Amino acid sequence: MRATEQQRELRAGIQAIGPAIEAGHIARDHSGTFSETGWKLLAETGLFGLPFDEESGGLGQDLVTTLYVLEGLGESCRDGGLNFSVSTHMVSAGVPLQRFGSAGLKARYLPGICAGTTIGAHAITEPEGGSDIMRMRTTAVADGDDFILNGTKAFVSNGPIADVIVVYARTGKPENPAGLTAFLVETDSPGLTRGNPIEKMGLRTSPLCELFLDDVRVPRRNVIGSVGAGFLVLDHVMKREILCSFVINVGEMRNRLERCVEYARTRTQFGAHIGSYQSLANKIVEMKIDVETSAKWIFDTAEKLAEGEDVSIDIAITKLITSEANVRTALSAIQVFGGYGYTAEYGLEKELRNAVAGTIYSGTTEIQKQRISTLIGLHRAVKPTKA
Amino acid sequence: MSTTETVASTIKAHILAEFLPGTPSEELDNSYDLIDNGVVDSLGLLRLISWVEQRFHVPLDEVELSPDDFRSIDAIGHFVEASTRS
């Protein structure tokens, strides 16, 4: 994309504080610690409110600008878990509120989300399954002016630090696309408990937990969109989640590529820079191709989405290409750095561990392929014509 | 044919071609619940909404969205009329 002066300034503002935010990222990864300092620094820049209306405390920027700035976050901050928490916060709660929330809900929660003082999360996946969301078991039953929620959610990113969680629950029959509803639930609601933070392979500085809902009473006014519209809310959110979290990965890939180029130009073996050897150089060339392909898919899809085009297939392709490129480039970077790449000290093995998560969350690689095959008509039954 | 009838027949032709290939037109009632009867599943709903947006120029970003508006040919027709009325 060709950035405007204003877009460049917004991105430069984030990149200027990148080193301060990422400081200590390897030690935090080791201990699995979320950076409250980094969060506060980012909050001060106004980043969390970037795409939200100015009357709700946001900066009123469009989707493409938001992505461009988030790419800058990924490029300048190597705390991948913190970066992931940022996009989760903005997209899980802010995005559905902005598009589907009532005036009352927006007034109550969006200013805090923009300021970073009300941390957001969302709960879709359940212990029994995450891919087949239309069969989720958590229920919401109407009771006067409230709904009563019961069920268990697995893998809630930001769960341990969240103030509000958008919980998706069944208000209709399983598999019925009108059977889900999205609820904004405050984490201090009676009956809501959170499990301990879950240890995981990567993104260790982004806290994750289970969520238990035991007769949690949620006022009807906390329904986001209408009753039964949960699947449409989720689809709107997922498209933006894929763009926002993976554009951060594009920034992270750019940073990784730059470090590899620098290393390959300075590390000498057999009397020459390792970058002068074709087989090693090709690895870095392929990284460059991966980064640029991912960026093109993300920004092209975002522009189409902003223009109201149907991007269902594009989103699935974008997610596949970018998540797989992230894993590939992380693995290549370790190879370029040799033994040092394999050590924790260089932070590259952490990037590989982080990258693997991207092939699972927001719909696994297999589910994206399944979606594409359905959308191009491979699963549609057509009656055979008579010869 | 009135505009309402034209819209309904356009929607019906699309539903038959995309979701019920081979079904005779007279077998599909305009009030038939496409969602509860499993004709339109979750991905199908997204495809249908996107087709409605493009075919009838409905500014989806500016309207309330509910699956109820896509339950039947009649419901979709009402949604299109209400959303495109200036």
Ligand SMILES: Cc1cc2nc3c(=O)[nH]c(=O)nc-3n(C[C@H](O)[C@H](O)[C@H](O)COP(=O)(O)OP(=O)(O)OC[C@H]3O[C@@H](n4cnc5c(N)ncnc54)[C@H](O)[C@@H]3O)c2cc1C
């Ligand atoms: C770091 C991280 C953060 C996450 N954050 C959140 C969060 O904030 N909120 C939330 O709700 N969830 C979150 N998740 C959960 C995530 O969305 C799910 O893990 C994911 O959707 C897969 O669901 P599952 O784990 O139940 O696997 P399953 O659905 O059980 O799948 C297991 C395997 O089977 C494959 N599979 C399943 N169905 C098919 C099929 N039809 N065809 C081919 N293969 C298939 C899958 O691709 C996968 O390889 C997070 C996950 C991770 C790793």
